[in-house]
Amino acid sequence: MSLDRPVTVSSSSPGAKAPGILNTTALRRGFEGVHAADDVSISVRPGRITGLIGPNGAGKSTVLAMLAGTLAPESGRIHFEGSDITSMPAYRRARIGLVRTFQMSAEFARLTVLENLLAASQMNRGDSLFGALLGRRYWGADEDRLVAEARALLSRFGMTAKESDYAGDLSGGQKRLVEVMRALMLHPRMLLLDEPMAGVHPNVVHEIADCLESLRDGGLTILLVEHELPIVERLCDPVIVMAQGRVIGEGTLSTLRLQPEILEAYLVG
């Protein structure tokens, strides 16, 4: 039994023709009368790391949640690769390649690191009730292929030795890496990363930054919500600045630093 429906998307509204891989048009969302996101229109260009920065309460995580499908906008549209995904549920967005990570660590604590990665895959015949009942002969080949793929990722990110550790026993930085690797198991078209450096040891921050750079160089598009400005400066071009639920500027961090209203709202505030 499956409650899934086929992914259907339309591409008739104006945002579909915008240049980015992901475009939003006038997104709005409030909480108890406060505009957490107000008229947010952004465009994320493919193959780049776009930064989304702003002071606490600026609305960054609200926008990210709307993009990921875990929060419904009150108004506005979201287009991904030309298709309107505004009303698409989160799990279906992930299936079409728009994958998020969370601000707080969201590892599957009582699954091993390797299992965390395997759990992300959509391409296993044993991941259905009847497929599972047919036994390993039916799904074993898929499982072996995915284990090999997951091990290649673990090797790339220097986590091979942790393969059989429970994810809940890892350090904060290692958990972040597991989340990124888990997202990569879905072969995403775009990653939405919500403060992946939060609570991570400074040495590991640079490892994660290296990893994001290598993913970008491989053609992956990333929208990065981040507080650490040196990291943003190193990785992100362009950077979108939000304050009080609105977008107040966009450009490189060095040009944004020259704009007084942005300095006032965030950079030296």
Place this chain on the structure above:
Amino acid sequence: MSYYLVTIAVYFAVDAMACVALNLQFGVAGVINFGFILFQATGAYVAAVLSLPKDTAHNGFQQYVLGLHLPFPYPWLAAILVSGLLALPIGLVVLRRLRNDLQAISLIVTSVIATLIVTNSTPFLNGAAGVALVPAPFAGHMSPTGTPYEWLYIGVAFACAVLVLLFATRLTYSPYGRTLRAIRENEDAAGALGKHVYARKVVIFVVGGALGGLSGAVLVGYIGFWAPSAWLYPETIILVAAIIVGGRGNHLGAVLGALLVPLGFEEVTRFIPQFGTSGLTPAIEWVVIGSLILGFLWFRPRGVIPETRRVFGPTRDG
């Protein structure tokens, strides 16, 4: 063979089936089904009214619906089917938007409501008095009172329990089971990885309900009687306690829990001399069961046989 020992053996098989079914939902997928006993009861009632002749057959001393007088195995198969079908609308409603703790409360309330409905609508399933004289499933082939029949029934009950255990193990140690465990650990993260969390939870709720129904059918086929007093909501708490003690997520742990708590614990207390006012001993039993849950959650939260860590060997191509 002593009737007492046969009864113990059948109850063990039934409790093991129920614990494994609930463990699939609660231990593996994280669905806290505090209304589980409803599905065991459904299986028992369905098997009973399909095995019984029309309610006019015994001078109308009891009232119930159907009374189709079907031979084995049809009442048991129908028990599985109807219990699963009952789980579907309940799962669709309860598992959709509520938080896990509110799901648990909703399910326990559903169980209580069902008990009240059955108790107060006598023509349906004979109310509080319950249905009696349920025919023994294999009575057409041999006398249901002799030792051979007792051995046969124990054999069938254990065969059902083993099948349920193999079924649950096959599901749990597959990619499907891994996704259920991922949902248990973090629903939002599983959804963000493209898993349809709601659909998965409904499916495992139906599967667990159907298995619970089988356990009820096996039980009523042996004791020949079923009434609301047999499936009050605290019965689910005993099964939950068994899983916590045995080991959440490990089906062998669930079987051990069935041996230790619903069977072992309740049988041991039979041999304690009555003391104090009437009802004091059962009350103390509940205090001890509650303490058992708290004690294990505090000192050994993974249970006696914890969920095993999955370690993968070298792959053929890697």
